[in-house]
Amino acid sequence: MAYDAEDTRRRIFDAAAAEFAEHGLAGARVDRIATAARANKQAIYLYYGSKEKLFAAVLRAKLEEVRVSVLIDADAVAESVGQIFDWYREHPELIRLLLWQALEAGDAPGDGEGEWRDGFRDKVRQLVDGGVAGHLPEDARVRAAQDLLFTIMGLIAWNFAVPGMCRLVLDEQTDEAALARRRATVIDVARRLATAGTGAPR
Known part of the structure; x- marks a missing residue:
């Protein structure tokens, strides 16, 4: 099966949203996000750069979701x-x-x-x-x-x-x-x- 980058990114995003909502930025763990997303930690850093940038991306997307909804x-x-x-x-x-x-x-x-x-x-x-x-x-x-x-x-x-x-x-x-x-x-x-x-x- 070919690697689906967008699906991996979506799984990471969904897992990160749940992790950050539960534990916040400081308490969130990249390894837990990776496990929940069925992805490796390198993919998280590749797509988002850092835990802080991933948190910002999740919050920005959620705010945009509520803005349009x-x-x-x-x-x-x-x-x-x-x-x-x-x-x-x-x-x-x-x-x-x-x-x-x-x-x-x-x-x-x-x-x-x-x-x-x-x-x-x-x-x-x-x-x-x-x-x-x-x-x-x-x-x-x-x-x-x-x-x-x-x-x-x-x-x-x-x-x-x-x-x-x-x-x-x-x-x-x-x-x-x-x-x-x-x-x-x-x-x-x-x-x-x-x-x-x-x-x-x-």
Whole structure:
């Protein structure tokens, strides 16, 4: 069977994503990634250069995945938030990768930050064009939409960052029951925030 470089690269990427989500950058081991990927360590260094560059590549790809998969419809913010909540529930590795990145790399700019910033600017512009904070001047509308977007992101992400705490605070027996309650609550809060942000009567 001929060697399939792209398949090997994909297996390495998938194995690395799982390893980094579980152990972070410092705790991840290249030999475990190689074993899980059914590849040798030399292939990892050949394709990605170093463990640090592999982590950056995984995080960049995951952020790009959420950027293109997650949309906020200014006309249906609450419904969009429900879809985003479900997306994060199906892809919990992104929250863990972001937490590890924050713990280990701090707030230093990362590769591709300019592109990510542009992506978020597009989402903010969609909210502004959709009427969010329409009663405010243009600059203030942009800032209000940015705050709304980041608040919604926090409302969603925290549930998956600390699922055990979510279960305990809500006094539920399972994570699933707690997340079901949180999904409904987050949607309701997002609806109220978006309505308030349009300047519509309450």
